[in-house]
Amino acid sequence: MHDPLSHYPGYSLRRAANATAAELAARLSDIGLKQVDASLLLLIGANPDVTASALGRELDIQRANMVPLLKRLEDGGLIDRNPLDGKSQGLVLTADGEDRRKEALAIIEAFESALLARIPADHRHHLLPALQALWRNA
Amino acid sequence: MHDPLSHYPGYSLRRAANATAAELAARLSDIGLKQVDASLLLLIGANPDVTASALGRELDIQRANMVPLLKRLEDGGLIDRNPLDGKSQGLVLTADGEDRRKEALAIIEAFESALLARIPADHRHHLLPALQALWRNA
DNA sequence: TATTGTTATACTCTATAACTATA
DNA sequence: TATAGTTATAGAGTATAACAATA
Numbered sequence: 001m002h003d004p005l006s007h008y009p010g011y012s013l014r015r016a017a018n019a020t021a022a023e024l025a026a027r028l029s030d031i032g033l034k035q036v037d038a039s040l041l042l043l044i045g046a047n048p049d050v051t052a053s054a055l056g057r058e059l060d061i062q063r064a065n066m067v068p069l070l071k072r073l074e075d076g077g078l079i080d081r082n083p084l085d086g087k088s089q090g091l092v093l094t095a096d097g098e099d100r101r102k103e104a105l106a107i108i109e110a111f112e113s114a115l116l117a118r119i120p121a122d123h124r125h126h127l128l129p130a131l132q133a134l135w136r137n138a
Numbered sequence: 139m140h141d142p143l144s145h146y147p148g149y150s151l152r153r154a155a156n157a158t159a160a161e162l163a164a165r166l167s168d169i170g171l172k173q174v175d176a177s178l179l180l181l182i183g184a185n186p187d188v189t190a191s192a193l194g195r196e197l198d199i200q201r202a203n204m205v206p207l208l209k210r211l212e213d214g215g216l217i218d219r220n221p222l223d224g225k226s227q228g229l230v231l232t233a234d235g236e237d238r239r240k241e242a243l244a245i246i247e248a249f250e251s252a253l254l255a256r257i258p259a260d261h262r263h264h265l266l267p268a269l270q271a272l273w274r275n276a
Numbered sequence: 277t278a279t280t281g282t283t284a285t286a287c288t289c290t291a292t293a294a295c296t297a298t299a
Numbered sequence: 300t301a302t303a304g305t306t307a308t309a310g311a312g313t314a315t316a317a318c319a320a321t322a
Contacts, residue, residue: 017152202293
C-alpha cells in the first residue's frame with residue numbers, strides 16, 4: 001500500500017507516541033499502575049504537599065478529572081491528604097506509595113533506556129531537545 | 139514545581155504528540171475534518187479501491203471502528219464504495235472527496251512545515267528518523 | 277473575585293465479542 | 300479456514316457546567 005503519511009514528522013510523532021505509550025503501559029501494569037498513576041506518584045514524591053489543582057495544571061488534566069485519579073491512589077493506600085488550609089489539601093506519598101514510586105521509577109528508567117537504545121546513535125541525543133521545542137513552544 | 143518527568147524522552151514524546159495533535163485538529167476543523175478523516179482521505183486518494191480492512195491495518199484501527207468513520211465520510215459525499223467481489227468493497231474518493239483531500243493536504247503540509255520550523259536547526263532533520271526508529275521497531 | 281475540590285454528565289475513542297457472508 | 304463487513308456494547312479518557320466553601 002502506498003503510504004503518503006509516514007514521511008510527515010507530525011504523523012510519525014503520533015504513531016511513535018502511541019506505540020511507546022502502549023509499551024510503557026504494559027510494563028507498568030506489572031505493578032498495577034497506569035501511566036498517569038506513575039506520573040502522579042513521581043510528581044507527588046518530588047513535591048510533597050502539592051495540591052490536586054497544581055498537579056492538574058502540570059499534567060494538563062482538568063481539575064474535575066483529577067478527582068477519580070487521586071481517589072484511586074488514595075483507595076490503594078498510596079497517597080494521603082493533609083489539609084493545608086480550609087480549602088486546599090496537600091498530597092503526600094504513604095510509605096507504600098513511596099515504595100511503589102521507586103518501583104515505577106525503575107520501570108520508567110528501564111523503559112526510557114530501551115527507547116533510546118532503539119534510536120540510531122547519530123540521532124539519539126537530538127530527540128529530547130527536538131520534542132521539547134515542539135511541546136513547550138506550542 | 140519540581141518536574142521529574144520532562145527530561146524523559148518518552149514523556150516528552152507523549153506531551154509533544156498531544157500538543158501538536160491538538161494544533162493540527164484545530165487547523166483541520168476549519169474544513170470540517172478530524173485528523174483521522176484527513177488520514178483516510180490521503181490514504182484512499184493514494185490507493186484507489188483500497189478496502190476498509192486494509193485501511194484499518196495501515197492506521198492501526200480495528201475493523202469494527204472503521205465502520206462509523208467511513209460512514210461519516212460516505213454520508214458527507216467524500217467517498218464511494220465499489221463492490222470488488224461478493225465480500226470486499228473498494229473505496230474511492232468522489233470529486234468532492236478529492237477536493238477535500240487537496241485542502242487537507244495543504245493544511246497538513248503547512249502544519250508540518252510549522253512544526254519543523256519550531257525545532258532548532260541542528261536538531262531538525264534528526265526528528266523523523268528517530269521517531270521512525272521508535273515506531274517501526276516497536 | 278479567583279481558586280479549590282467536587283459532582284454529574286456527555287462525548288469521543290478504543291476494545292471485544294459475535295454474527296453473516298464470501299474467498 | 301481465514302477474511303470482510305457489520306452490529307452492539309463496554310470501557311477509557313476527556314471536556315463542560317455547575318456548586319459550595321474558602322482565599
